[in-house]
Amino acid sequence: MARKEPGVVASNRRRARELALQALYEADLVGHPPFEALNRLLELESTAGEVGMFARHLVEGILANRPAIDQELARAAPAWPLEQMPPIDKNVLRLAIFELLFDNNRVPMKAAINEAVEIAKIFGSENSGRFINGVLGTVAAGRVKQSQS
Numbered sequence: 001m002a003r004k005e006p007g008v009v010a011s012n013r014r015r016a017r018e019l020a021l022q023a024l025y026e027a028d029l030v031g032h033p034p035f036e037a038l039n040r041l042l043e044l045e046s047t048a049g050e051v052g053m054f055a056r057h058l059v060e061g062i063l064a065n066r067p068a069i070d071q072e073l074a075r076a077a078p079a080w081p082l083e084q085m086p087p088i089d090k091n092v093l094r095l096a097i098f099e100l101l102f103d104n105n106r107v108p109m110k111a112a113i114n115e116a117v118e119i120a121k122i123f124g125s126e127n128s129g130r131f132i133n134g135v136l137g138t139v140a141a142g143r144v145k146q147s148q149s
Contacts, residue, residue, distance in 0.1 A: 016054035017095060017119055019045075023059055024091040025123075034059050062098045069097045076138040088124045089131055092116050096136050100143060109140050 023038035038059055042052050062069060070082055073093050082090060096116035099107050107115075113136045120128035 012051050013054060014115060014119070016051045016058065017115060018122070019051070019055040020058035020062070021088075021091050021095055021119060021123065023055070024062065024094065025087055028087045028091060034063060058095060058098065061102060062094050065098060065102045066094070069094050069102070072097050072101060072139060072142075073135070076142070077135045086125065086128070089120065089128050092120045092124065092128070092132055093135055095119075096132070097139055100136070100139055109143070113137070113140065 026037040027034040099112040117129045120132040
């Protein structure tokens with residue numbers, strides 16, 4: 001087996017997160033089933049393997065835990081009701097909260113937050129990165145506080 005470059009795994013994971021985000025965004029905006037949207041996106045890019053598996057894992061995990069994720073999101077951003085939050089920001093946050101709280105610590109906290117901020121800068125508005133960082137800082141602080149109790 002050939003040795004992979006260090007950035008390949010990270011870029012594959014980033015691409016999987018972006019595809020999961022796009023599928024969730026499409027589901028929110030126009031009501032398409034998330035897995036149909038994801039499968040179409042994967043097919044358009046001829047993406048399979050690790051990227052496809054991780055993207056499916058993310059979408060599946062977010063859908064399975066969405067009520068709890070949305071509850072945490074509402075707690076961490078009380079000034080922004082979910083229905084008023086921009087759909088991109090909301091879904092970037094869902095993705096990151098899933099990774100932070102529900103994905104068995106597969107990704108270090110700082111890495112999950114950094115990934116979410118970078119993705120928000122690509123897909124969101126001018127202020128999305130700061131907003132995502134602030135909300136996820138609140139989520140992370142709550143997680144640290146819980147683990148210390």
